[in-house]
Amino acid sequence: MNDIQQEIARLSEEINRHNYYYYMLDDPKISDYDFDQLLQRLIDLERQYPEYVLPDSPTQRVGGTITKQFESARHLYPMLSLGNTYSEADLLEFDTRVRSLLNGPVEYVCELKYDGVAISLIYEQGVLTRAVTRGDGTRGDVVTANVKTIGSVPLRLQGDYPDLLEARGEIIMPYDSFNNLNAEREDVGDQPFANPRNAASGSLKLQNSADVAKRGLSFKLYYALGENLPENNHYARLRKLHEWGFRFPDVMEKVPDLNGVYGFIHAWDEKRKQLPYPIDGIVIKVNDFSQQQQVGSTAKSPRWAIAYKFKAERVSTQLLSVDFQVGRTGIITPVANLRPVSLAGTVVKRATLNNRDFIRDMDIREQDSLFVEKGGEIIPKIVGVDMEHRMPGALPVAFVTNCPVCGTPLQQHEGEAGVFCPNELHCAPQIRGKLEHFIARKAMNIDSLGEGKIEVLYAQGLVRNAADLYDLTYDRLFGLEKVIEDENGKTKTLSFKEKTVANILNGLEQSKTVPFERVLYAIGIRFVGEVTAKKLARRFKNIDTLANATQEELVEVEDVGERVAQSIIQYFNNTENLEMVMRLKSAGLRFETGEEQQSDSQRLQGMSIVVSGVFSIPRDDIKAMIERNGGKNVSSISKNTTYVLAGEKMGPEKRKKAESLGIPIISEEDFKEMIGTERV
Numbered sequence: 001m002n003d004i005q006q007e008i009a010r011l012s013e014e015i016n017r018h019n020y021y022y023y024m025l026d027d028p029k030i031s032d033y034d035f036d037q038l039l040q041r042l043i044d045l046e047r048q049y050p051e052y053v054l055p056d057s058p059t060q061r062v063g064g065t066i067t068k069q070f071e072s073a074r075h076l077y078p079m080l081s082l083g084n085t086y087s088e089a090d091l092l093e094f095d096t097r098v099r100s101l102l103n104g105p106v107e108y109v110c111e112l113k114y115d116g117v118a119i120s121l122i123y124e125q126g127v128l129t130r131a132v133t134r135g136d137g138t139r140g141d142v143v144t145a146n147v148k149t150i151g152s153v154p155l156r157l158q159g160d161y162p163d164l165l166e167a168r169g170e171i172i173m174p175y176d177s178f179n180n181l182n183a184e185r186e187d188v189g190d191q192p193f194a195n196p197r198n199a200a201s202g203s204l205k206l207q208n209s210a211d212v213a214k215r216g217l218s219f220k221l222y223y224a225l226g227e228n229l230p231e232n233n234h235y236a237r238l239r240k241l242h243e244w245g246f247r248f249p250d251v252m253e254k255v256p257d258l259n260g261v262y263g264f265i266h267a268w269d270e271k272r273k274q275l276p277y278p279i280d281g282i283v284i285k286v287n288d289f290s291q292q293q294q295v296g297s298t299a300k301s302p303r304w305a306i307a308y309k310f311k312a313e314r315v316s317t318q319l320l321s322v323d324f325q326v327g328r329t330g331i332i333t334p335v336a337n338l339r340p341v342s343l344a345g346t347v348v349k350r351a352t353l354n355n356r357d358f359i360r361d362m363d364i365r366e367q368d369s370l371f372v373e374k375g376g377e378i379i380p381k382i383v384g385v386d387m388e389h390r391m392p393g394a395l396p397v398a399f400v401t402n403c404p405v406c407g408t409p410l411q412q413h414e415g416e417a418g419v420f421c422p423n424e425l426h427c428a429p430q431i432r433g434k435l436e437h438f439i440a441r442k443a444m445n446i447d448s449l450g451e452g453k454i455e456v457l458y459a460q461g462l463v464r465n466a467a468d469l470y471d472l473t474y475d476r477l478f479g480l481e482k483v484i485e486d487e488n489g490k491t492k493t494l495s496f497k498e499k500t501v502a503n504i505l506n507g508l509e510q511s512k513t514v515p516f517e518r519v520l521y522a523i524g525i526r527f528v529g530e531v532t533a534k535k536l537a538r539r540f541k542n543i544d545t546l547a548n549a550t551q552e553e554l555v556e557v558e559d560v561g562e563r564v565a566q567s568i569i570q571y572f573n574n575t576e577n578l579e580m581v582m583r584l585k586s587a588g589l590r591f592e593t594g595e596e597q598q599s600d601s602q603r604l605q606g607m608s609i610v611v612s613g614v615f616s617i618p619r620d621d622i623k624a625m626i627e628r629n630g631g632k633n634v635s636s637i638s639k640n641t642t643y644v645l646a647g648e649k650m651g652p653e654k655r656k657k658a659e660s661l662g663i664p665i666i667s668e669e670d671f672k673e674m675i676g677t678e679r680v
């Protein structure tokens with residue numbers, strides 16, 4: 001180790017230690033200023049000598065890694081869910097069943113049920129190597145760089161940790177962070193998150209980990225897995241994980257019987273109101289591992305644990321009037337204006353009435369009193385009519401027949417509950433909706449424009465459809481302003497300064513390289529989602545062939561049924577759509593498939609390939625080749641892996657694993673031969 005390496009190692013260790021004091025022990029030993037000095041020194045050194053950056057470098061907390069697309073990975077052990085109950089009678093049943101299976105007394109552990117997003121953290125040789133979301137329980141998304149920014153997630157373990165450890169827990173967003181985030185979003189005209197869980201989940205999927213670092217997320221440990229882990233009960237194991245560097249749960253209690261469980265849930269039904277983060281219930285687990293095993297699990301959830309969910313709070317309040325909102329797709333949503341009432345900590349004034357059927361099925365009449373409930377959600381729900389307060393002769397709430405924005409008579413598709421405004425090209429909220437869809441990440445991915453900015457551009461009359469975006473110039477954008485008013489009548493001005501304008505123009509320019517399949521998705525043909533767009537692009541290769549395709553030709557494409565085919569035909573029958581497409585084409589957007597999107601061969605059909613190490617060309621290009629030849633990229637080696645494609649400096653752990661499972665390891669040369677070198 002040379003001097004620089006030593007200094008980097010020393011600084012990393014020192015900063016990690018201070019992080020531990022701060023996040024795990026709540027006991028900082030140096031000032032924030034001194035800490036920042038240390039961190040800055042390390043950042044500078046790492047920037048100069050990137051080859052010496054350590055895998056557990058604390059600079060990863062600051063983020064900066066960009067993840068274009070989250071890979072998916074199979075969980076080492078499936079991530080089960082929990083059986084839910086809302087009543088003490090169900091808990092009695094749970095306890096009776098557990099005890100009858102065990103033939104004896106049982107000790108339970110009571111924990112909080114954190115209301116966030118489940119995460120699996122893999123530690124190899126004590127270093128956090130992978131963080132995967134729950135996904136469908138079998139496979140989830142790999143969000144490692146983002147999770148590494150979360151202070152309460154240890155990057156490296158300490159003490160006598162095992163070679164391989166999987167820690168599970170919940171990523172949550174404390175109320176403080178949630179409120180700050182939403183206030184910021186509203187300031188710039190972005191839609192606020194409905195609740196801390198959605199905010200946590202959205203944050204984990206951000207592409208730039210530096211943005212995640214700012215979201216104030218936190219990790220709550222609740223479970224550990226691995227082979228031959230020490231301790232024979234859940235409580236002691238979490239203590240052990242605490243020794244290895246995790247925070248021990250803020251609240252966790254061993255109780256000797258069901259009465260203890262009841263005591264815990266009663267206490268926390270009240271005390272939860274003071275917690276700084278959201279919980280939606282209590283989790284009760286059999287403490288002893290051998291007893292857990294005896295009780296067993298079903299395919300979906302363990303029988304040795306259960307979640308007790310808090311009952312939603314409910315009040316009755318009077319319906320004052322109904323507003324009708326027009327959504328981005330033209331769907332009309334009725335919203336109840338209610339006599340303000342306090343419910344579970346906030347004042348409720350409005351709540352959605354969902355759709356016409358909802359009003360009819362609940363038989364909601366004018367001036368009725370409605371029951372409003374709030375569960376774990378921040379959003380209140382209308383759950384019924386309080387008949388005791390119905391006025392004699394009250395008339396049913398009438399649904400509008402014309403669009404409240406543009407006046408067009410409303411329509412309803414057969415078999416669907418939603419009533420919609422069919423004027424999709426000229427009704428303001430629908431125009432904005434189409435523009436928002438166009439710039440979305442999965443479409444043109446113009447993230448320098450957002451909902452707020454689109455609104456400004458629309459309000460100023462600068463854009464009416466996607467093609468108008470490409471006519472925007474520096475002079476038209478610079479200095480645009482919008483005054484935003486919040487609920488309390490406070491106003492703020494959002495203005496387009498130099499940097500904003502440059503970013504917008506740059507984002508638009510970059511979007512011209514977006515492949516045809518995504519452009520096709522972006523132009524917003526009703527019922528043509530991401531996957532259908534991809535299939536249509538592959539089949540028709542360019543927009544002209546698609547626009548001229550007949551119903552018969554269209555339905556030949558997988559997933560395209562009559563309804564979708566009709567919608568495509570209608571889209572291209574409309575001259576305004578055709579004109580927009582033409583303008584987008586002359587702006588330089590891609591309206592035909594390029595070389596790279598066509599499939600080369602099916603030589604790797606059915607194969608799952610893990611790519612590891614450094615190659616003569618970028619790794620992403622290798623991965624794209626695999627897909628173009630019919631193969632599938634997977635990120636971790638399992639018995640189902642067909643090949644491991646190894647470049648230089650392949651990780652020793654991966655090699656070991658491949659060898660132990662007998663998975664063939666092939667070189668870049670082998671691979672090129674396999675798919676036919678002419679393509680490389």
Ligand code: IVH
Pocket residue numbers: 080081082083111112113114115117118119134169170222223283302305307
């Ligand atoms: S234990 C096999 N403990 O609730 C045991 N889960 O429906 C698995 N959750 O997906 C879970 N707090 O995301 C456990 N203290 C806690 C929890 C908890 C929240 C979540 C978890 C899981 C879901 C179960």
